[in-house]
Amino acid sequence: MEKPVWIGGVGMISAIGNSVPEALQAIEQGKSGIGPMRWLPSAHKDVFPVAEVKLSNGDLADYTGMPCGITRTALLGVAAATEAFKSIEHLLHPTFKTGLLSATTVGGMDKTTHFFKEFLKNQSGGRLRNVVYHECGSPTELVAEKLGIRDFITTISTACSSSANSIMMAARMIQHGMLDVAIAGGVDALSTFTLNGFNTLMILDKAYCRPFDNSRNGLNLGEGAAFLVLLSESALKTMGIEPLCRISGWHNATDAYHQTASSPDGIGSCIAMRGALEKARLQPEDIGYINVHGTGTVNNDQSEGTAMKQIFGEKMPRFSSSKSFTGHTLGASGGLEAVLSVLALKHGLIYPNLRFSTPIEGLGLVPETHFQTGVDIRHVLSNSFGFGGNCTSLLFSKN
């Protein structure tokens, strides 16, 4: 029997709220966080809707007690990590080894862009304080120092599956006895770099995204951060708290089809989902809900849906894409969706997939469209797939 890894707390900030209770309320009310661009300084302001966190950098600095000149990535990271950490911080034993495992795709790119505008005019131009947080590890260290975590600090970057991989690494390190407590997840702030990059790939929808709908035509970018508190069995006992659930399975695989597109048969996602089930020693019919990757691009949903059909056949579990609320938050998405999966399990919740009307031709998959409570769910699967073919599935189970 493998050592269990428990989930002891969660925290998230996204376009649908600055905390977990705010996010759940927005979902219950069917309020999407996607809307016109307000803070991101882009030439495409009136063209593409985005899912921004509804706080300026100044507001975020006040909210987190951090200086406002730092990268938005760190401000978002501190907000979510603090919410997760504060639920257990007072229970930490001095002998516990505690780690922070974060993930991001572009680190402090928001500030770097400001720097680079001046630098391009003149190589002695641009304020160095705007480029000092560029590296992916830099926002992680600001979060670690704010929380006072020293024992293990790392950052993973595997595009849109980044934070699923940081959560997986945290679970493995706890199983290996290297950590007692791990704060794991990820963060990305919106940046014009990413917005323009996705625009060149022609996968941004000018309308609100419609995951798994036949008329889907691309994704909406979002921003946010989410962290989970992972605990070893002995840490849980010492702390004497009731866990939210446990992380029972995980698997990382590669699609190896194209640098940015998913294979038509979804081989990478199929291996990831099967691997997570195998790790948890579960059968497909044990799964009560899938929080799908579901970006709303023609390619992803076709590929992911095909893989799901290969595994679940006609007995498709309930599923939905929370990106219809939060947008695609890239390096944070695996974390946000892991938090929502944990809450679905704990409270018996099913989240609606907004703006769905017609199933994808040839697949016929119908996501959940209504918010439901009191549903008996024992196991939840969360999918995260990314550029480079990186596919990771996480599985959460009731105690």
Place this chain on the structure above:
Amino acid sequence: MHTFIHGTGVIAPYLPGKDNPLPAPDSQPRLRCIEPDYKQLIDTRLLRRMSRVVRMGTAAALTSMKDACVEMPEAIITATAYGCTEDTETFLTKMIVQNEQMLTPTAFIQSTHNTIAGQIALMLKCHAYNNTFTHRAFSFEHALLDAMLLLQEGEISNVILGAVDEMQDTRFKILERFGLYKRAVQQGPWGDPAQRDSPGTIAGEGATFFVLSTSPPAASNICIKDVRTFFKPGDMQPNILAFLAEHHLKPSDIGLLLWGKNGDARYDGVYDETARGLFDTNPVFSFKRLCGEYPVATAYATWLAAFILQGREMPAGLLPAGLQAPGHVLIYNHFYNIHHSLILLSAC
């Protein structure tokens, strides 16, 4: 359980060989990689689209696989602190200059930190585990840790592990403004950094790949025993003693200490303070004289440690006098006194 090195692939400013000169900075304080003829390793159609850092990474990875006679890896793990800077800069520049109009996707696609790991998987059609660590001067150490954990978990028998960072002109200019590099550069090979007494270091770069396995290869018994990172640790002495004790070793058992002195008078004293009383009589070598300073330089040090442990020939007079077959090599690195790390290699 030991982690054995089955193959290596290295692109660096210096590789030991009788005709290879010791690395010397040119007009700038930086050591540049000596790059292979990539056409011998990578399809020219693929090569045309690859930036320099992706070429370096994929070429080193393919070389390590050839060296280990592995055709299909069971996991691919990379480390990069800087990522794909050239493509990031290209896209960022065009985006600013063209006011976010008329952009093309290639540079963006290849700007993500997982580009190299993804590219290797794509070339090999490898569906296995794939991960990329990008945490400054912990990147390689944590990728190595991930590889060792995967092998311990026992579901796979080999891992391709690599670390890549390139020093490209723009990054060099920006880091130079932070005061990281020496102002004046002497001509000729860079001597022992330990003997320098001015602020700043000399920038480096490299791509270093390993094929790792839990079973020993036929011709070698070199293994990586352990790796550990310490964030702003203060006094490292107790950490080193505890780390060695976990492997039933004392400082005197370390046949060679590879430390990360980089010639920056502001930070090299940390090595002296840490070593004082622990490693007073051990042979010591500053590996950055061969590769320069960069966040994943410890990957090159790991390769160098394995090379020396195998008893392979280094140029006369380079290594400390009286160095015998060392048995255990300890790599101790710190990056601006923030990121400290230890890696232990042994002849098992």
